[in-house]
Amino acid sequence: xxxxxxxxxxxxxLLPALxxxxxxxxxxxxxxxxxxxxxxxxxxxxxxxEFTTYNYERLFHMMLHDPDFGKVVKTTVVFTAATxxxxxxxxxxxALALYFMDEWLSLPYRVIWLLPRMTPIAVYSLxxxxxxxxxxxxxxxAILMRLGVIDRPYxxxxxxxxLPYSAWAILVIxxxxxxxxxxxxxxxxxxxxxxxxxxxxxxxxxxxxxxxARYVLVPQIRWHLVYVTVWQLLSLLTTxxxxxxxxxxxxxxxxxxxxxxxxxFNTAFLTGDQGxxxxxATILVAIGALLGLIALRVMRFREMMQEPRGEL
Numbered sequence: 524x525x526x527x528x529x530x531x532x533x534x535x536x537l538l539p540a541l542x543x544x545x546x547x548x549x550x551x552x553x554x555x556x557x558x559x560x561x562x563x564x565x566x567x568x569x570x571x572x573e574f575t576t577y578n579y580e581r582l583f584h585m586m587l588h589d590p591d592f593g594k595v596v597k598t599t600v601v602f603t604a605a606t607x608x609x610x611x612x613x614x615x616x617x618a619l620a621l622y623f624m625d626e627w628l629s630l631p632y633r634v635i636w637l638l639p640r641m642t643p644i645a646v647y648s649l650x651x652x653x654x655x656x657x658x659x660x661x662x663x664x665a666i667l668m669r670l671g672v673i674d675r676p677y678x679x680x681x682x683x684x685x686l687p688y689s690a691w692a693i694l695v696i697x698x699x700x701x702x703x704x705x706x707x708x709x710x711x712x713x714x715x716x717x718x719x720x721x722x723x724x725x726x727x728x729x730x731x732x733x734x735x736a737r738y739v740l741v742p743q744i745r746w747h748l749v750y751v752t753v754w755q756l757l758s759l760l761t762t763x764x765x766x767x768x769x770x771x772x773x774x775x776x777x778x779x780x781x782x783x784x785x786x787x788f789n790t791a792f793l794t795g796d797q798g799x800x801x802x803x804a805t806i807l808v809a810i811g812a813l814l815g816l817i818a819l820r821v822m823r824f825r826e827m828m829q830e831p832r833g834e835l
Contacts, residue, residue, distance in 0.1 A: 614706020
């Protein structure tokens with residue numbers, strides 16, 4: 524097949540996916556960028572014809588001088604970094620532990636770890652609401668008081684004496700248990716695809732379990748590590764569903780428990796300042812794109828894309 528004909532065939536099969544990306548990703552992004560430069564408020568579409576940079580000026584002013592907005596920025600950084608580590612490293616450790624189990628024994632554990640992801644968002648958030656509920660009726664308070672660890676109940680996500688670390692811990696726990704299952708499934712399936720002969724040969728050579736994981740198994744799933752890391756990074760930057768419910772129900776402090784994505788949602792739909800929300804969303808997209816490229820660079824994605832040396 525001629526080179527041009529092959530390119531045309533590839534483009535033909537890619538067109539449906541490219542059309543979906545253009546309609547559902549590129550077009551909304553361009554619209555957000557445009558709205559960010561307008562004073563749109565309360566869905567007054569007549570203001571879309573006006574141009575202003577005031578939204579970005581307000582954002583940078585709030586970053587420098589608004590303590591509440593500063594809390595949101597700090598929470599976003601801590602939440603994204605800590606939960607990303609839990610999702611990737613926790614998923615990898617779980618996958619390795621399950622890999623060294625018999626298939627029939629590992630199956631129940633895989634199902635159990637998938638339960639948070641399979642549970643509806645409202646139900647899953649409600650379980651954590653009752654777990655961290657202030658007062659003696661809260662599950663965590665009841666357990667700790669019965670064990671004698673505390674002598675009175677705490678408001679774990681809103682008590683000023685525990686903030687911001689208690690709110691951050693709740694965010695990481697709640698979202699980490701959902702995200703860690705994704706990494707576990709991807710890594711486990713990748714590990715199971717490695718030929719068993721390599722594992723047997725390493726065992727015959729005297730490799731321990733740690734050496735086998737470090738020098739034989741993990742190096743062969745680099746593609747999957749890159750994929751899960753970048754995917755989870757971009758996902759965490761834009762996630763807010765569980766956080767929104769816990770904040771609205773009073774489980775988390777409104778600022779120490781909110782990330783940038785939730786700030787965008789609240790600004791657009793609760794305060795009605797769509798222009799400011801669009802500007803904040805545009806900055807978030809730019810940050811996500813930059814961090815994604817940095818992650819690919821750090822994890823040496825370009826080297827993995829190079830053609831292998833030598834004859835095939």
